[in-house]
Amino acid sequence: MGATIFDVAKHAGVSIGTVSRVLNNRDRVHPKTRERVLKSIEALNFSANAYARGLANQQTDTLGLVIPQVNDSFYFEIVRGVEDAATEAGYRLLIASQPRHSEEHRYLDLFQRSYVDAMVLVAIDVHIYELREVIDRGVPVVLVHQNIDKSVPSFQADNFGGGREITQHLIGHGYTRLAYITGTDHTPDNRDRLRGMRDALNSSGLSLEETNILAGDFLPGSGYRAALELMRRPELPHAIFAANDQMAVDAIKALREHGLRVPDDIAVVGFDDVLMAQYVSPTLTTVHQPLYELGLQAAQMVLTTLQNQENVRSPALAPSVLLPTTLKIRQSCGCKG
DSSP, X not given: OOXXXXXXXXXXXXXXXXXXXXXXXXXXXXXXHHHHHHHHHHHTTXXXXXXXXXXXXXXXXXXXXXXXXXXXXXXXHHHHHHHHHHHHTTOEEEEEEOOTTOOOOHHHHHIIIIIOSEEXXXXXXXXXXXXXXXXXXXXXXXXXXXXXXXXXXXXXXXXXXXXXXXXXXXXXXXXXXXXXXXXXXXXXXHHHHHHHHHHHHHHTTOOOOGGGEEOOOSSTTHHHHHHHHHHTSSSOOSEEEESSHXXXXXXXXXXXXXXXXXXXXXXXXXXXXXXXXXXXXSOOBEEEOXXXXXXXXHHHHHHHHHHHTOSOSOOSSOOEEEEXXXXXXXXXXXXXX
């Protein structure tokens, strides 16, 4: 595949719009800027005819991926899966960052202006009417780690099953008084993990005390603060289940700094199985999410939809794919690991 307008813009240090104006000889472009763009076109052997054909077909051979944070290791494997699927299908990948809870969705407007042919959105707060506007323009969308509406395809890990399985493991150790550090309240992954935990406890004739549900947000620092709050209480729980590995690692740090041994004095487990889980001391028992597979399969689905030129508009009921999780037993729960 030859150079694209994106490559030319990057090489020349200008916007895609500027390259387009030079190619179409529209509007005024500063002579020095025009010369720089033309030199980049020549250096990259960019074909203006191919660009014109792409515009005529409204295709850019580019897949758009939106994630909350580009510097969060949790998303690395998802990105790798999406990238592998895109490369295999002959598409380039354009990545944008959209922080959680942001109400600005500039990437949607940017992407749907024919700058990408399809989109994969990962854990993004977006309204269904916004997605339908994109899909109605012929840009298929697939969601990862969210299920906004039954008309939009989605890929998620089995958060309920994972939460239930790791809680059963803790109960098997004889831990009957558990605490939970939440992720962001409104996210389905947090709700389903907590629901799985409650289900496992109820099945064993146990319950989760409301005072042992501590506020977290998946981000660094909140697990540390939650552990500090627990240590102010007259009675510690037997074990802490943190809604993700980051908060579990932070909780271990707080406990150790205050003279408590993990798992001898209190056990700690997490969820995700990110790389740090293998290197923290003690190594972290957690739930493995198939992050690479989530990204790979989501991208394969949206590109298959695009290439078949069928069902680009949302069907009445789109597939909702649930991938299984697996328990990763290490040392922080009391096992030898």
